[in-house]
Amino acid sequence: MSRLDSMMRRLAAQRDGLEWGLKEVHGLDGDVVDMGLGNGRTYDHLREVASGRRIWVIDRILQCHPSCIPPEQDFLQGEAEEMLKKLAASGAKIIMAHYDFGFGEKEKDVAEAARLSPMIADIMAPGGVLVSGQPLVGFSQVRGPETVSPDRYCFYRT
Template identity: 70%
Template sequence: MSRLDSMLRRLTAQRDGLNWAVYQISGMAGDVLDMGLGNGRTYDHLREILPDRRIWVMDRVLQCHPSSTPPAEDFLQGEAEPMLQKLAEGGPRIAFGHYDFGRGVKEEDVAEAARLSPLIAQVLLPGGLLISGQPLVGFEQISGPDTIAPDRYLFYRA
């Protein structure tokens, strides 16, 4: 598979997973957490499909497209560990989290996801939903939408 086809497959899975998640949390109170702002495409989509939810965003640096810049009070800038700890100080409040941290080196990205998993668990409400391109630990893995190959995107409940 070409890198272009792989990217299209990943982005389609991401979009389908985000859209599916909206229905999964529809009766649940709580905020949304987008871990890894990047260019801001996912955040922009989350704003569109979850207009009535507060969306927290975290990343090392703010370098997204200007139209996808989150409000300053919802952006946690810095390394993931202290940002997750800061968010956890208020207690669990996240109904849905999207994990998209990574540098593109599979072994390092998998190790980082495993290391951050306990901190992510601290901010998720019981029964909260988490979707990720990386394997996370300590969560109940569930099946996502049928349109997504099981190895392409991962779905979890807190």
């Protein structure tokens, strides 16, 4: 598979997964968190499909497209571990999380996701959903949308 085809498959899986996750938590009160702002595409999509919900964003640096800058009070800038602890201490009730942190090296990305998993668990409300580009540990994995291959994206319930 070409890198272009792989990227298109990943982005479609991400979009379908986010929309699936929001349907799964429909009726629950709480916020959404996007872990890994990057250029802001996912955050921008969440603003459209999760309207009415507070969307927290975590990233070490702000380097997104100017139209995708989150409100200052919702952007937690810094290293993931510190920002997850800050979010947990805020008392926010997270019902859906999108995990997209990464260094671009598979082994390093998987290890980081495993290391951060307990801190992610600390921010999640019971019955919440996690949509993740990396495998997480300590959560119940579930089948996501039928349009997404199980080896492309990971889905969890808390």
